[in-house]
Amino acid sequence: MSITKIILLLISFFIWSNNIHAQDTIKLKKKPKVILHSWYPEFKEFPKLKVGESKVLFSVVPEFEKLAIRNNHIDLKTANSDIQIEETEKRNQYVITVHSTNSKYIEFEVWLDLGDEKILIIQNGQWKKITEVYTTKDNRILLDIIKLELKK
Numbered sequence: 001m002s003i004t005k006i007i008l009l010l011i012s013f014f015i016w017s018n019n020i021h022a023q024d025t026i027k028l029k030k031k032p033k034v035i036l037h038s039w040y041p042e043f044k045e046f047p048k049l050k051v052g053e054s055k056v057l058f059s060v061v062p063e064f065e066k067l068a069i070r071n072n073h074i075d076l077k078t079a080n081s082d083i084q085i086e087e088t089e090k091r092n093q094y095v096i097t098v099h100s101t102n103s104k105y106i107e108f109e110v111w112l113d114l115g116d117e118k119i120l121i122i123q124n125g126q127w128k129k130i131t132e133v134y135t136t137k138d139n140r141i142l143l144d145i146i147k148l149e150l151k152k
Contacts, residue, residue: 028121028130032063034074034110034144039093048149049098049106058093059110061143073113075140080106098150105147111140 038047039056049055057076064070074092076085082101085094098106119130135142 024116025118025120026067026069027127028063028119030063031121032061032143034146035060035062036108036146036148046146046148048151049096050151051098051100054095054097056088056093057096058090060092061112069112069115069117069119072115072117074143075111075113077109077111078106101150103150106150108146108148109142110144110146111137112143114139114141 035045036047036057036059038044039058047055047057059074059076061070061074064072071091076094076096078085080101080103082099082103083106084097084099086097087094114131120127121130121133122128123133130141
């Protein structure tokens with residue numbers, strides 16, 4: 001093989017590897033909106049929770065529906081120790097049980113596992129890594145904090 005062919009082969013490999021890398025980058029033009037739906041016994045967005053009852057909730061991020069991250073794990077967390085969150089076998093679905101509490105609202109932190117994807121979001125007209133814009137912990141970002149009303 002001649003030097004020219006080797007150089008062309010190396011350049012081709014470099015261009016090919018950059019194209020593969022670019023396909024792993026996801027660009028978001030706005031902050032994703034997270035919706036918590038109740039599943040049972042009623043299908044409703046941002047349902048009211050009730051003390052002493054369990055409700056099946058699942059998370060939906062409409063902006064992710066056609067993206068590679070649509071199947072990434074979403075984790076719900078709460079600082080309220082009177083709330084029990086159990087993950088079900090289904091992806092991004094949870095059983096929420098509210099024990100006795102004096103709160104009027106329950107706040108849920110919605111954490112997205114980034115996986116191997118590189119995600120950029122536009123901020124002030126510039127593309128930035130999502131980890132520079134959102135709170136991060138391990139390989140997760142805090143997408144949103146959702147407040148659900150609590151009825152007694």
